[in-house]
Structures are given as structure tokens and as C-alpha cells.
Amino acid sequence: MNKKAKILVADPISPKGVELLKQQGLDVVEAYGSTPEQVKELIADAEGVIVRSETKITSDVLSCAKKLKAVGRAGVGVDNIDIPSATEKGVVVMNTPTGNTIATAELTFTHIMCGTRPIVQANNSIREGKWDRKTFKGSELFHKTLFILGMGRIGSEIAKRAQAFQMTVLAYDPFLTEARAKSLGVELIANLEDGLPRADYITVHMPLTPATKYMLDEKAFDKMKKGVRVFNCARGGIIKEAALVEALKSGKVAAAGLDVYESEPFAKDSPLREFPNVVFTPHLGASTKEAQEACGIEVAELIAAAVKDGIIRNAVNAPSVNAETLAAVKPYVGLCEKLGTLIQQISANKVQKLKVSFYGKLSQLDNKLLMLALQKGYLKLVCDNANDVNAPSKLKHLGIEFEAVNSSAESDYSELVVVESVCEKGEVRSVAGTVMGKGLMPRVVKIDGNDVEISAKNSVLLLVNKDKPGMVATIAAILGNKNYNIANMTVSRIGADEALSVYELDEHPSSEVVAEIEKLDSVDRVKVVDFS
Numbered sequence: 001m002n003k004k005a006k007i008l009v010a011d012p013i014s015p016k017g018v019e020l021l022k023q024q025g026l027d028v029v030e031a032y033g034s035t036p037e038q039v040k041e042l043i044a045d046a047e048g049v050i051v052r053s054e055t056k057i058t059s060d061v062l063s064c065a066k067k068l069k070a071v072g073r074a075g076v077g078v079d080n081i082d083i084p085s086a087t088e089k090g091v092v093v094m095n096t097p098t099g100n101t102i103a104t105a106e107l108t109f110t111h112i113m114c115g116t117r118p119i120v121q122a123n124n125s126i127r128e129g130k131w132d133r134k135t136f137k138g139s140e141l142f143h144k145t146l147f148i149l150g151m152g153r154i155g156s157e158i159a160k161r162a163q164a165f166q167m168t169v170l171a172y173d174p175f176l177t178e179a180r181a182k183s184l185g186v187e188l189i190a191n192l193e194d195g196l197p198r199a200d201y202i203t204v205h206m207p208l209t210p211a212t213k214y215m216l217d218e219k220a221f222d223k224m225k226k227g228v229r230v231f232n233c234a235r236g237g238i239i240k241e242a243a244l245v246e247a248l249k250s251g252k253v254a255a256a257g258l259d260v261y262e263s264e265p266f267a268k269d270s271p272l273r274e275f276p277n278v279v280f281t282p283h284l285g286a287s288t289k290e291a292q293e294a295c296g297i298e299v300a301e302l303i304a305a306a307v308k309d310g311i312i313r314n315a316v317n318a319p320s321v322n323a324e325t326l327a328a329v330k331p332y333v334g335l336c337e338k339l340g341t342l343i344q345q346i347s348a349n350k351v352q353k354l355k356v357s358f359y360g361k362l363s364q365l366d367n368k369l370l371m372l373a374l375q376k377g378y379l380k381l382v383c384d385n386a387n388d389v390n391a392p393s394k395l396k397h398l399g400i401e402f403e404a405v406n407s408s409a410e411s412d413y414s415e416l417v418v419v420e421s422v423c424e425k426g427e428v429r430s431v432a433g434t435v436m437g438k439g440l441m442p443r444v445v446k447i448d449g450n451d452v453e454i455s456a457k458n459s460v461l462l463l464v465n466k467d468k469p470g471m472v473a474t475i476a477a478i479l480g481n482k483n484y485n486i487a488n489m490t491v492s493r494i495g496a497d498e499a500l501s502v503y504e505l506d507e508h509p510s511s512e513v514v515a516e517i518e519k520l521d522s523v524d525r526v527k528v529v530d531f532s
């Protein structure tokens, strides 16, 4: 019996997600709060791993994973996963981007409310036995201006909630179109600096990247209104904590709400803890029953599909296409893989460039998956484990440039894929293929511009031989004597007296048979190509 694939659930997810993995026949190992050393041991034989924001999947951890196919993030941010290392290793990283949007938007709005009415502070005072009705005066959201930095899923939900409170909403997001801003009823601010002095409230909702790190620093706080209120429920480090401390000290910031920190768990000795007008939560944005159930179930589905069937969705390090495109390109995926395998085997060593051209309706489609299939096919006999995730980087490591062209030119076939290789010495080889018949079967239809018809299932014997009577019978006799069945054959005249002969065999011909054919005076070149 096949051993069940092991899935390491390294951070707690909904029990429904864990149950789903078990129902899929997977061996689930739940290990929460493990040290990096423990994670390295546990991941060694895992085929899938699930994390939230706590467990760090570093390159060091990944280097210990011997069988890993997929990392699933039950949530949005993947900054705890070393994506370049995972990509290099061919490990797909997937997340669940929508499951916790509402939860995080609602937590952010709760922070905004707490920064407006000092509920937390008043509650603490009551618990201390006091009845203080003077200290905890708040203000109103009504007619105030909220500046949202990062207008993605969460930012957009915050905008709707702010509008319900009749706030004016400004948005800064370099990737947001005017049309989208308009449909959200927000004013799009092109330069961050222009929005800062206008805002009564500022909240950030973007990933932490080199461009967003310390976006709100000393200079930014200088530009803000006195009495501004700031909130970070996205990632620690977008607001510079040291700058926030100074802005709180000077009274520039009237209130702040933080769910995320430059280092987590939040430093026990952080000077921020001294300010009573800051409300803290320990990275709780996604911590609702609903969000955890949605993310837990979705991540379990993603991991099960990836590990069991190689189906990739929501990948952050591999391309995905919509269902319509997938249906249109699917019949050509196998063809492109075969063309890649064929061109690699017929090309001389040291290929410098691969070029693929798509003709017919293929030239109008998003062909990402076909390019990957071609690259995977090319790498099949060159290196281990090339897949949709690492094929482009493996090709790059080999120094092979890859170019794809959508051609509007007519071709002999309604849809055609042509692949060319250019070698170091300038030699160019080419193969072309299409899909045929009701079954949309892949067929190689040209080699170096010569017509052939190869179904490319098992092994193919390619001969360049004298174009003279009796050749086919001679070759067939040699193969037949050694019990090789010819599944299919084509002969194509390639010069005045030369022909390209293609014999499709059910199995790889032995070296003796190949040597016997090579010995024939009438045969110039012999090449065996394997597809399976």
C-alpha cells in the first residue's frame, strides 16, 4: 500500500480544515509552537506544510524538506515564507487571500473606534474601582477625514465602513485606477505627502515590502495634522515604531491602534507600551471564527489538490489563469511539453535561446501555462523535478534565454506551436505541433520545417537517409527482426536525394539496433528521441 502523504500543520487552523485533510487520506501532523529546529525535523518527509503567520519557512527550513511540494498559508501575508527559495526548490506557495478580509477590516474599524472613544482606557479605570467621567472624553468620526494607504481588499472594506459613518475617505495606492477609486467613492491621492496633512485618521493596508517599509516615518509624521490618529493592522514596520513614539511624545498623534509589530511577539520593553492612548492587540486581525473556518478549509483544499493531484490554485510563485483560458489552452499543454522534450533532444548542446511562436487562436490567448509546459518538457531529461514553479529559474540557470511570440501570420494549421532552439554555434533547430481530431491529440507536424506526423507517445527513431527505393523495407526488416513494433511512420523528402524518416516505436530501441541502422551506407544520421 502507498504510504500516505504527510502534511505538517505548523500553526493552528480550523479543525474543519484538519478534518478535510484527513478525509482526503492524508497523514496530518499537527505541531504548533515548534522551534525552528523542530520544524526542520518535521518538514523533512512532509509533502505539504500549512502555516499562518507564526512559523517561519526560511531557506534553512526548506533545505531540510526532502519531499515538499506545497506550502499553504492560511491567510494573506506570505512574508514569513522565503518565496525565492521555495521557487528555486520547485515548491509552490499558496495563500487564501479573501477568507480574512472582513475580519481584518472589522478589527481595524474597532481600533479606529477605540482611538476615537477611549473605551479600553475607561474600562481599565472602572476595573481599578474608579468612576471617572471627565478623563475619557472622545471625539466623533462624523465628517472627519480618513486616509487609507493601500486600497486592496481590506482597504476597500474599511472605506465602506467609514462612509457609513459619513467620513470623507482619501486613498493612496499607486496601483489603484481612478475608475476603481470612483466606484468606491474615495478620492485618490497621487502623492502620499499630499494626503497626510488632510487626514484626521490614517490606516495602512498593504504588504510590507522594501517600498512600504517605514512609509510612515519621522518625515511623514511631520507632515501630519496635530491630533492625527494612526492605525496599523497590516504589517509591523509600515509605520516606523520609533517615529510613532516621538510623534506620541510630541502630541502630534492623539491616538494609535496597533495589531502588528516590527517584531512579533511585541517587544516587552517597547517604549510604545508607555502611552495610554495606544491600544494594542496581538495580531488578531484574522482571528474570528468565520475567517479561520474560511481560511482553514480553503488552505486544506489547496494543499490536498496540490499534493494529491498537482493542481495549483492561488499560487504566489506560479502563474495561474482563469477557468476560461485554462479550458482553451488545456489541449495544448501536453503538446507543448512534448515539443519541449523533442527540441531538447534534437538540439546540439549549449542551447542559448528557446523561442516559441503561437499561431491561430493560440496567439490571442494568455499562454503562460503553455510556455511553462514547454520549459518543463525541455528540462525533463536535463534536470530533476522541473515543475511549473521552478522551470523558468532552472532555464535561466542554464543560461537559456526564453522568448514567446504571438504571431498573426497564417500557418498550415489553424493552430500551431513552433519552437526553435538556437545553439552556441548558431545552429537553429525547429519543431512544430498542433492538436488533431476529436480527441484533440497532440501531433508533432514539422521538424526543421519538414512535414512529419508524430504522436510522440514513446520512442521515435529519426533518420536522415538517402531517398531511394527499398529504404523503408530495410529499416523495417532490421527493427522487425529484433521484434520492434513500428506504431507509425512518415517519410519526408528534404533535399534532392535525402529524406527525413520517422519511425514511432512502442519502446526505446536497443543500442545494437541503432548501431546496425547507423552502419547502413544509405543512412547519414540517426537520432532516438524519447517522450515517455
Ligand SMILES: NC(=O)C1=CN([C@@H]2O[C@H](COP(=O)(O)OP(=O)(O)OC[C@H]3O[C@@H](n4cnc5c(N)ncnc54)[C@H](O)[C@@H]3O)[C@@H](O)[C@H]2O)C=CC1
Pocket (backbone or CB within 6 Å): 075, 076, 077, 078, 097, 100, 101, 104, 149, 150, 151, 152, 153, 154, 155, 172, 173, 174, 175, 176, 205, 206, 207, 208, 211, 212, 233, 234, 235, 259, 260, 283, 284, 285, 286, 287
Ligand atoms: N492583522 C492581520 O491579522 C492581517 C493582516 N493582513 C495584512 O493586511 C495587508 C493587506 O491585505 P489585503 O487587503 O488582503 O491585500 P491586497 O493585496 O488586497 O491589498 C494590498 C494593497 O496594497 C497596495 N499597495 C502595494 N504596494 C503599495 C505601496 N507601495 N503603496 C501603497 N499601496 C500599495 C496594493 O496595490 C493593494 O491594493 C497585507 O499586508 C496582509 O498581510 C491581512 C489579513 C490579516
Ligand SMILES: O=C(O)C(=O)COP(=O)(O)O
Pocket (backbone or CB within 6 Å): 052, 053, 054, 074, 075, 076, 077, 078, 100, 283, 284, 285, 286, 287
Ligand atoms: O493573513 C494575514 O496576512 C495575517 O496577518 C493573519 O495572520 P494569522 O493567520 O492570524 O497568523
